[in-house]
Amino acid sequence: MTMILQARNVTYGQRSRQGFSFTRRAPSPILKNISLDLQSGQTLGIIGASGSGKSTLCRLLSGLVVPDEGQILYQGQDLATASAPARKKIRSAIQMIFQDPAGALDPRQTISDIVGEALGPVPDRDARIRTALHDVSLSADITNRYPRAFSGGQKQRIALARALITRPSVIIADEAVSALDVSTQAIVLNLLLDLQKRHGLSYVFVSHDLAVIRHLSHHIAVLDHGRIVESGPASDILAAPTQPATKALLENTY
Ligand SMILES: Nc1ncnc2c1ncn2[C@@H]1O[C@H](COP(=O)(O)OP(=O)(O)O)[C@@H](O)[C@H]1O
Numbered sequence: 375m376t377m378i379l380q381a382r383n384v385t386y387g388q389r390s391r392q393g394f395s396f397t398r399r400a401p402s403p404i405l406k407n408i409s410l411d412l413q414s415g416q417t418l419g420i421i422g423a424s425g426s427g428k429s430t431l432c433r434l435l436s437g438l439v440v441p442d443e444g445q446i447l448y449q450g451q452d453l454a455t456a457s458a459p460a461r462k463k464i465r466s467a468i469q470m471i472f473q474d475p476a477g478a479l480d481p482r483q484t485i486s487d488i489v490g491e492a493l494g495p496v497p498d499r500d501a502r503i504r505t506a507l508h509d510v511s512l513s514a515d516i517t518n519r520y521p522r523a524f525s526g527g528q529k530q531r532i533a534l535a536r537a538l539i540t541r542p543s544v545i546i547a548d549e550a551v552s553a554l555d556v557s558t559q560a561i562v563l564n565l566l567l568d569l570q571k572r573h574g575l576s577y578v579f580v581s582h583d584l585a586v587i588r589h590l591s592h593h594i595a596v597l598d599h600g601r602i603v604e605s606g607p608a609s610d611i612l613a614a615p616t617q618p619a620t621k622a623l624l625e626n627t628y
Protein backbone atom coordinates (compact mmCIF):
# COMPACT_ATOMS: atom_id res chain seq x y z
CA MET A 375 0.00 0.00 0.00
CA THR A 376 1.51 3.33 -0.99
CA MET A 377 0.67 6.74 0.35
CA ILE A 378 -0.39 9.13 -2.38
CA LEU A 379 -1.44 12.26 -0.51
CA GLN A 380 -0.56 13.33 3.01
CA ALA A 381 -1.06 16.26 5.30
CA ARG A 382 1.65 16.69 7.91
CA ASN A 383 0.85 18.90 10.93
CA VAL A 384 -0.99 21.42 8.80
CA THR A 385 -2.21 24.64 10.38
CA TYR A 386 -4.02 27.24 8.32
CA GLY A 387 -5.86 30.53 8.65
CA GLN A 388 -5.19 32.49 11.79
CA ARG A 389 -8.34 34.40 12.71
CA SER A 390 -10.07 35.80 15.73
CA ARG A 391 -12.78 33.83 17.50
CA GLN A 392 -16.37 33.96 16.28
CA GLY A 393 -18.62 36.84 17.19
CA PHE A 394 -17.52 39.88 19.08
CA SER A 395 -15.94 39.90 22.43
CA PHE A 396 -14.83 42.60 24.82
CA THR A 397 -11.78 40.62 25.77
CA ARG A 398 -8.80 40.18 23.52
CA ARG A 399 -8.32 36.47 22.88
CA ALA A 400 -5.69 34.40 21.15
CA PRO A 401 -6.64 33.90 17.50
CA SER A 402 -7.64 30.33 16.61
CA PRO A 403 -6.81 28.97 13.16
CA ILE A 404 -9.43 27.51 10.76
CA LEU A 405 -7.43 24.26 10.74
CA LYS A 406 -5.09 23.21 13.49
CA ASN A 407 -2.38 20.54 13.33
CA ILE A 408 -4.02 18.33 10.70
CA SER A 409 -2.29 15.07 9.74
CA LEU A 410 -3.91 12.73 7.21
CA ASP A 411 -2.87 9.88 4.93
CA LEU A 412 -4.59 8.90 1.70
CA GLN A 413 -3.53 5.46 0.45
CA SER A 414 -3.33 4.85 -3.26
CA GLY A 415 -6.56 3.38 -4.67
CA GLN A 416 -8.53 4.05 -1.50
CA THR A 417 -11.05 6.55 -0.19
CA LEU A 418 -10.53 8.79 2.80
CA GLY A 419 -13.83 10.11 4.09
CA ILE A 420 -13.77 13.48 5.84
CA ILE A 421 -16.76 14.18 7.98
CA GLY A 422 -17.66 17.13 10.14
CA ALA A 423 -20.41 19.59 10.92
CA SER A 424 -20.89 22.71 8.83
CA GLY A 425 -18.08 25.20 9.50
CA SER A 426 -15.69 22.55 10.86
CA GLY A 427 -13.17 23.30 8.09
CA LYS A 428 -13.86 20.60 5.46
CA SER A 429 -13.83 22.88 2.40
CA THR A 430 -10.72 24.67 3.64
CA LEU A 431 -9.01 21.30 4.03
CA CYS A 432 -9.98 20.41 0.43
CA ARG A 433 -8.39 23.61 -0.87
CA LEU A 434 -5.20 22.81 1.02
CA LEU A 435 -5.07 19.19 -0.15
CA SER A 436 -5.55 20.23 -3.77
CA GLY A 437 -2.81 22.86 -3.57
CA LEU A 438 -5.15 25.83 -4.13
CA VAL A 439 -3.96 27.35 -0.86
CA VAL A 440 -0.73 26.83 1.04
CA PRO A 441 -0.53 25.88 4.74
CA ASP A 442 0.77 28.41 7.26
CA GLU A 443 2.55 25.55 9.02
CA GLY A 444 3.18 21.95 8.02
CA GLN A 445 3.16 20.32 4.59
CA ILE A 446 0.92 18.75 1.98
CA LEU A 447 2.80 15.92 0.27
CA TYR A 448 1.86 14.34 -3.06
CA GLN A 449 3.81 11.10 -3.51
CA GLY A 450 6.16 12.42 -0.86
CA GLN A 451 6.70 15.73 -2.65
CA ASP A 452 5.89 18.96 -0.81
CA LEU A 453 3.44 20.97 -2.92
CA ALA A 454 4.78 24.26 -1.59
CA THR A 455 8.40 23.64 -2.54
CA ALA A 456 7.98 21.55 -5.72
CA SER A 457 9.55 22.94 -8.90
CA ALA A 458 7.22 24.68 -11.37
CA PRO A 459 7.04 21.68 -13.77
CA ALA A 460 6.46 19.30 -10.84
CA ARG A 461 3.72 21.55 -9.51
CA LYS A 462 2.03 21.59 -12.90
CA LYS A 463 2.04 17.79 -12.95
CA ILE A 464 0.68 17.58 -9.43
CA ARG A 465 -2.07 20.07 -10.27
CA SER A 466 -3.39 17.87 -13.05
CA ALA A 467 -2.97 14.74 -10.89
CA ILE A 468 -5.24 16.15 -8.18
CA GLN A 469 -8.70 17.22 -9.35
CA MET A 470 -11.65 18.59 -7.40
CA ILE A 471 -15.38 18.30 -7.76
CA PHE A 472 -17.81 20.49 -5.83
CA GLN A 473 -21.28 20.47 -4.36
CA ASP A 474 -23.05 22.61 -6.94
CA PRO A 475 -22.61 21.14 -10.42
CA ALA A 476 -24.75 23.86 -12.01
CA GLY A 477 -22.52 26.61 -10.66
CA ALA A 478 -19.40 24.73 -11.76
CA LEU A 479 -20.48 24.54 -15.43
CA ASP A 480 -20.46 27.66 -17.63
CA PRO A 481 -23.93 27.80 -19.26
CA ARG A 482 -22.49 29.35 -22.45
CA GLN A 483 -20.01 26.54 -23.06
CA THR A 484 -20.83 23.30 -24.85
CA ILE A 485 -20.25 20.01 -23.07
CA SER A 486 -17.23 19.49 -25.34
CA ASP A 487 -15.72 22.86 -24.29
CA ILE A 488 -16.39 22.13 -20.63
CA VAL A 489 -15.08 18.58 -20.50
CA GLY A 490 -12.08 19.35 -22.72
CA GLU A 491 -11.17 22.61 -20.99
CA ALA A 492 -7.97 21.35 -19.37
CA LEU A 493 -6.73 19.63 -22.54
CA GLY A 494 -6.05 22.50 -24.89
CA PRO A 495 -5.76 21.77 -28.62
CA VAL A 496 -4.23 18.28 -28.41
CA PRO A 497 -4.63 16.01 -31.48
CA ASP A 498 -6.64 13.32 -29.69
CA ARG A 499 -8.90 15.88 -28.01
CA ASP A 500 -12.22 14.55 -29.34
CA ALA A 501 -11.36 10.97 -28.53
CA ARG A 502 -10.37 11.89 -24.99
CA ILE A 503 -13.59 13.84 -24.47
CA ARG A 504 -15.59 10.85 -25.67
CA THR A 505 -13.64 8.54 -23.34
CA ALA A 506 -14.21 10.84 -20.36
CA LEU A 507 -17.96 10.96 -21.10
CA HIS A 508 -18.02 7.20 -21.49
CA ASP A 509 -16.26 6.88 -18.11
CA VAL A 510 -19.21 8.62 -16.45
CA SER A 511 -21.82 6.68 -18.45
CA LEU A 512 -22.81 9.61 -20.66
CA SER A 513 -23.25 9.37 -24.40
CA ALA A 514 -20.67 10.94 -26.72
CA ASP A 515 -23.62 12.48 -28.63
CA ILE A 516 -24.01 15.23 -26.05
CA THR A 517 -20.81 17.13 -26.89
CA ASN A 518 -22.58 19.96 -28.77
CA ARG A 519 -25.25 20.52 -26.16
CA TYR A 520 -25.29 22.99 -23.27
CA PRO A 521 -25.48 22.33 -19.50
CA ARG A 522 -29.11 23.52 -19.23
CA ALA A 523 -30.23 20.39 -21.08
CA PHE A 524 -29.12 18.18 -18.20
CA SER A 525 -30.39 17.18 -14.76
CA GLY A 526 -28.43 17.78 -11.54
CA GLY A 527 -27.04 14.25 -11.52
CA GLN A 528 -26.03 14.48 -15.19
CA LYS A 529 -24.37 17.85 -14.54
CA GLN A 530 -22.35 16.33 -11.72
CA ARG A 531 -21.28 13.51 -14.07
CA ILE A 532 -20.22 16.13 -16.64
CA ALA A 533 -18.16 17.86 -13.92
CA LEU A 534 -16.66 14.48 -13.08
CA ALA A 535 -15.81 13.86 -16.76
CA ARG A 536 -14.03 17.22 -16.82
CA ALA A 537 -12.04 16.17 -13.72
CA LEU A 538 -11.17 12.79 -15.25
CA ILE A 539 -9.88 14.13 -18.54
CA THR A 540 -6.41 14.92 -17.17
CA ARG A 541 -6.21 11.28 -15.98
CA PRO A 542 -5.81 12.29 -12.34
CA SER A 543 -4.79 9.91 -9.60
CA VAL A 544 -6.61 11.77 -6.82
CA ILE A 545 -10.10 13.25 -6.84
CA ILE A 546 -11.17 15.51 -4.00
CA ALA A 547 -14.94 15.60 -3.79
CA ASP A 548 -16.31 18.37 -1.56
CA GLU A 549 -19.94 17.55 -0.74
CA ALA A 550 -20.15 16.34 -4.34
CA VAL A 551 -23.45 14.50 -3.92
CA SER A 552 -25.00 16.60 -1.15
CA ALA A 553 -27.23 18.60 -3.50
CA LEU A 554 -28.62 15.50 -5.26
CA ASP A 555 -31.68 13.49 -4.31
CA VAL A 556 -31.02 10.11 -2.71
CA SER A 557 -31.48 7.95 -5.82
CA THR A 558 -29.25 10.22 -7.90
CA GLN A 559 -26.69 10.18 -5.08
CA ALA A 560 -26.60 6.40 -5.32
CA ILE A 561 -25.96 6.54 -9.08
CA VAL A 562 -23.04 8.97 -8.68
CA LEU A 563 -21.57 7.06 -5.71
CA ASN A 564 -21.68 3.77 -7.61
CA LEU A 565 -20.05 5.47 -10.58
CA LEU A 566 -17.25 6.70 -8.30
CA LEU A 567 -16.78 3.18 -6.88
CA ASP A 568 -16.65 1.73 -10.39
CA LEU A 569 -14.11 4.35 -11.55
CA GLN A 570 -11.96 3.61 -8.51
CA LYS A 571 -11.92 -0.09 -9.35
CA ARG A 572 -11.16 0.48 -13.03
CA HIS A 573 -8.59 3.26 -12.76
CA GLY A 574 -7.18 2.79 -9.25
CA LEU A 575 -8.30 6.31 -8.34
CA SER A 576 -7.84 7.65 -4.83
CA TYR A 577 -10.55 9.83 -3.31
CA VAL A 578 -10.83 12.35 -0.56
CA PHE A 579 -14.57 12.34 -0.08
CA VAL A 580 -16.01 15.10 2.06
CA SER A 581 -19.50 15.12 3.47
CA HIS A 582 -21.54 16.13 6.46
CA ASP A 583 -23.63 13.00 5.79
CA LEU A 584 -22.33 9.78 7.36
CA ALA A 585 -24.61 7.58 5.25
CA VAL A 586 -22.77 8.78 2.14
CA ILE A 587 -19.32 8.50 3.74
CA ARG A 588 -20.08 4.97 4.92
CA HIS A 589 -20.85 3.89 1.36
CA LEU A 590 -17.34 4.36 0.01
CA SER A 591 -14.71 5.19 2.65
CA HIS A 592 -11.87 2.91 3.67
CA HIS A 593 -10.66 5.36 6.31
CA ILE A 594 -12.46 8.21 8.02
CA ALA A 595 -11.28 11.39 9.71
CA VAL A 596 -13.68 13.45 11.81
CA LEU A 597 -13.19 17.22 11.82
CA ASP A 598 -14.49 19.35 14.67
CA HIS A 599 -13.74 23.06 14.91
CA GLY A 600 -10.70 22.71 12.67
CA ARG A 601 -9.15 19.72 14.39
CA ILE A 602 -9.18 16.02 13.65
CA VAL A 603 -10.78 14.54 16.73
CA GLU A 604 -10.98 10.94 15.54
CA SER A 605 -9.60 8.93 12.61
CA GLY A 606 -9.07 5.33 11.56
CA PRO A 607 -10.57 2.48 9.52
CA ALA A 608 -14.15 3.34 8.55
CA SER A 609 -15.63 0.21 10.08
CA ASP A 610 -14.01 0.91 13.49
CA ILE A 611 -15.13 4.53 13.62
CA LEU A 612 -18.68 3.79 12.53
CA ALA A 613 -19.06 0.80 14.86
CA ALA A 614 -17.57 2.45 17.94
CA PRO A 615 -17.23 6.21 17.74
CA THR A 616 -15.45 7.60 20.76
CA GLN A 617 -15.85 11.35 20.25
CA PRO A 618 -18.96 13.46 20.89
CA ALA A 619 -18.62 15.09 17.45
CA THR A 620 -18.70 11.69 15.74
CA LYS A 621 -21.59 10.46 17.88
CA ALA A 622 -23.57 13.58 17.04
CA LEU A 623 -23.03 13.02 13.30
CA LEU A 624 -24.00 9.35 13.66
CA GLU A 625 -27.19 10.26 15.51
CA ASN A 626 -28.21 12.49 12.62
CA THR A 627 -27.92 9.58 10.18
CA TYR A 628 -31.35 8.08 9.49
N1 LIG B 1 -11.92 32.98 3.36
C1 LIG B 1 -12.23 32.87 4.64
N2 LIG B 1 -11.95 33.86 5.52
C2 LIG B 1 -12.24 33.75 6.83
N3 LIG B 1 -12.84 32.68 7.35
C3 LIG B 1 -13.16 31.67 6.54
C4 LIG B 1 -12.85 31.69 5.16
N4 LIG B 1 -13.28 30.52 4.60
C5 LIG B 1 -13.81 29.81 5.61
N5 LIG B 1 -13.74 30.49 6.76
C6 LIG B 1 -14.18 30.01 8.07
O1 LIG B 1 -13.49 28.80 8.33
C7 LIG B 1 -14.33 27.85 8.96
C8 LIG B 1 -14.38 26.60 8.14
O2 LIG B 1 -15.05 26.84 6.91
P1 LIG B 1 -15.23 25.72 5.82
O3 LIG B 1 -13.88 25.16 5.50
O4 LIG B 1 -16.01 26.29 4.69
O5 LIG B 1 -16.08 24.63 6.61
P2 LIG B 1 -17.04 23.45 6.09
O6 LIG B 1 -16.71 23.18 4.66
O7 LIG B 1 -16.75 22.30 7.01
O8 LIG B 1 -18.44 23.93 6.27
C9 LIG B 1 -15.68 28.53 9.11
O9 LIG B 1 -15.78 29.01 10.42
C10 LIG B 1 -15.64 29.67 8.12
O10 LIG B 1 -16.42 30.74 8.58
Ligand SMILES: [Mg+2]
Pocket residue numbers: 428429430548549
Ligand atom coordinates in the same frame (compact mmCIF):
# COMPACT_ATOMS: atom_id res chain seq x y z
MG1 LIG C 1 -17.87 23.08 2.93
